Amino acid sequence: MxxxxxxxxxxxxxxxxxxxxxxxxxxxxxxxxxxxxxxxxxxxxxxxxxxxxxxxxxxxxxxKDKESLYREVLEQAYRDVRNGEKALELENLDPVAALRKLVSYTFDHHRQNEDFIRLVMIENIHRGSHVAASETIKAGNSPAVEQLQEILERGMQQGIFRSDINPLQLHWKISGLCFFNVSNESTFSVIFGNEIATQEGQIALRDDVVHTIVNSVLV
Missing domain, CATH: 1.10.10 (Arc Repressor Mutant, subunit A)
Known part of the structure; x- marks a missing residue:
C-alpha cells in the first residue's frame, strides 16, 4: 500500500x-x-x-451479498411509502377527505420517487421472488389495506360509502392509476405527446384520479 x-x-x-x-x-x-x-x-x-x-x-x-443488499433496498423503499401514509393522520379527517388525501399522497409520492417505481418494475421481472423472501415487506404493507378499510368503514357508517367496496381491490385501483403514470410515462409521451407529463397536466391528472377513486365508492 x-x-x-x-x-x-x-x-x-x-x-x-x-x-x-x-x-x-x-x-x-x-x-x-x-x-x-x-x-x-x-x-x-x-x-x-x-x-x-x-x-x-x-x-x-x-x-452479506448483492441480493441481500437489493432486498434491503426494497424493504426500505416500501417502508418509506407506508411511513408516509401513516404520517397523513387520516383518522382525524372525515372519510371523503381522508380518501382524497391518501390518493393525492400516493400520486405525488410515485411521481416524486421514480426510483421506487423502477424498483417495483424490476422486482416484477423477478416475479416478486425477493419480496416473497422478505417477511418485512409482507408484514409492513398490510397496514395499507387496513388503513383503507378503516376509512371505508367510517364512510359506510355515515351512509356515504357503498357497502360492497373491497379495500384490497380499492388499493389495487389506486396503485394501478398512480403507478402507470410513472412507469409508462416515456412510451406514453412518445406516442401521444407530453401534454399529460407537464406540471399542469400532472396537476389535472392527479385531480381526476382523486375524483375517479372517490366517486367510485360514494353511494
Missing part, C-alpha cells in the same frame, strides 16, 4: 467505526439509485463502493 493510500484507508476505517449507521445508510441510498437504474443484474457492487467511498468488503460486511 502506498503512503498516500494508507491515510485514506485509515480515514475510511475511522468513519466506519465512528458512525457505522451513517455508512450503512449511505450505501443503501446509493444502492437504491444503482438498482433502480441498472436492475439487480446490472448494478455493480464496485460502483456502489466507489460512490460511497467504502469498499466491496465493507458493503458485504453489512449486507
Amino acid at each position: 502506498t503512503a498516500e493510500a494508507k491515510p485514506k484507508a485509515s480515514r475510511q476505517r475511522a468513519t466506519w467505526k465512528q458512525d457505522p449507521e451513517a455508512v450503512k445508510a449511505d450505501i443503501l441510498r446509493v444502492a437504491r439509485e444503482e438498482f433502480a437504474a441498472h436492475g439487480l443484474s446490472g448494478a455493480r457492487a464496485q460502483e456502489i463502493a466507489s460512490r460511497t467511498k467504502t469498499s466491496k468488503r465493507m458493503i458485504f460486511y453489512y449486507f
Whole structure:
C-alpha cells in the first residue's frame, strides 16, 4: 500500500467505526439509485463502493451479498411509502377527505420517487421472488389495506360509502392509476405527446384520479 493510500484507508476505517449507521445508510441510498437504474443484474457492487467511498468488503460486511443488499433496498423503499401514509393522520379527517388525501399522497409520492417505481418494475421481472423472501415487506404493507378499510368503514357508517367496496381491490385501483403514470410515462409521451407529463397536466391528472377513486365508492 502506498503512503498516500494508507491515510485514506485509515480515514475510511475511522468513519466506519465512528458512525457505522451513517455508512450503512449511505450505501443503501446509493444502492437504491444503482438498482433502480441498472436492475439487480446490472448494478455493480464496485460502483456502489466507489460512490460511497467504502469498499466491496465493507458493503458485504453489512449486507452479506448483492441480493441481500437489493432486498434491503426494497424493504426500505416500501417502508418509506407506508411511513408516509401513516404520517397523513387520516383518522382525524372525515372519510371523503381522508380518501382524497391518501390518493393525492400516493400520486405525488410515485411521481416524486421514480426510483421506487423502477424498483417495483424490476422486482416484477423477478416475479416478486425477493419480496416473497422478505417477511418485512409482507408484514409492513398490510397496514395499507387496513388503513383503507378503516376509512371505508367510517364512510359506510355515515351512509356515504357503498357497502360492497373491497379495500384490497380499492388499493389495487389506486396503485394501478398512480403507478402507470410513472412507469409508462416515456412510451406514453412518445406516442401521444407530453401534454399529460407537464406540471399542469400532472396537476389535472392527479385531480381526476382523486375524483375517479372517490366517486367510485360514494353511494
